[in-house]
Amino acid sequence: MSDEVFKKRLENFSNKDEILARNLAMVAEAIDIVNELSEKNIGWEEVEKRLGEYKSWDPDILKVDKDTENTYRKRLEQWGKPFVLLSEEAGRVEINAGRPGDLLYVVCDPFDGSYLFKHGIKDFWYSSLAFYDKNFNPVCCCVGDCVSGKIAYADKNGAFLADIEGEKISKEVKLDKKYRQQMGRPDVLDMDGASIESYAMKPKKFLIPLVDRYRDLFLPFKFFLPNGGPYGFVDVAEGKIDVYFAMKQPFVDVFSGIFIAEKAEVVVTDFKGNKVRCSDNVKTVLDVAVSTNPALHEKLLKKIQECENK
DSSP: OOHHHHHHHHHHTTTSOHHHHHHHHHHHHHHHHHHHHHHTTOSOSEEEEOOSSTTTTSOEEEHHHHHHHHHHHHHHHHHOSOEEEEETTTEEEEESTTOSSOOEEEEEEEEEOHHHHHTTOOSSOEEEEEEEOTTOOEEEEEEEETTTOEEEEEETTEEEEEEEETTEEEEEEEOSHHHHHHTTOOOOOSSTTOEEEOOOSSIIIIIHHHHHHHHHHHTTOSEEEOOOTHHHHHHHHHTSOSEEEEEEEEHHHHHTTHHHHHTTTOEEEETTSOOOOOOSOTTOEEEEEEESSHHHHHHHHHHHHHHHTO
8 A cells, every 4th residue: 555645644643642643544554455455356365374273273364364464564664663563474573673662562463354355255354453562551452344444443542433534534433331322222231132242153163162152141142243353342332232252262353452342431351250461472362251331241251150160
């Protein structure tokens, strides 16, 4: 994509914190890359295989995955500050090591939705990028919807949703309880009648284990969305879904999006009710539960324990 477009976006986003402005511009660029590849009917080609145990159940790396990741790496290198990139394809990479400045960790899911992209299913395409300080405190986070052109983001001021229109941000709204109520999505206090989201598009790895272990948990829910990854956190932040049940989700899928939920006045814990903490270990998997309100979350955690104690 054009360096001039990237530069113009940085200028237009300059009313925000520098790191957030870069974060937004980088994810906006990733959205452009995904859509350009789609329009040209390329990007679905397999360019590498993952080796070893890490994501051995999903070994194919496509051009769309590598192109978005390489562009993130390029922009970080150009920035000149020291980073540790924790990314889906590259793993752990030190960038600009030894350069002056405070070290930042960058967690990246370059492109979420590779199988769908490869098969021409234009839905659930996302790209996400988050920054953490040297102590793994979240600084900012952006998750881009490559189909709708929307970006959800979070920083110290809260969680937000906006449209990317060319080089500008528009229709920016704050994601909080008030927003969800205004959109006609009030808190649902019981699992009976609520909606739940959990990644289930890969049957052997996710769908069957989900049903085998947590069948009784899912039975009361009125609606099930089989998506997950970084945008699962956004779906709860928006109030589109009442619960995001992230079972054994990869590190990059969690920490490239979780900050949006944490800043959107919803409840975020692991399956035992503990705070979920980032670390320098890109190969970990995590169990994370997100609910729109404490009453629903308490019942969810209780049901999780009942299922696990069977």
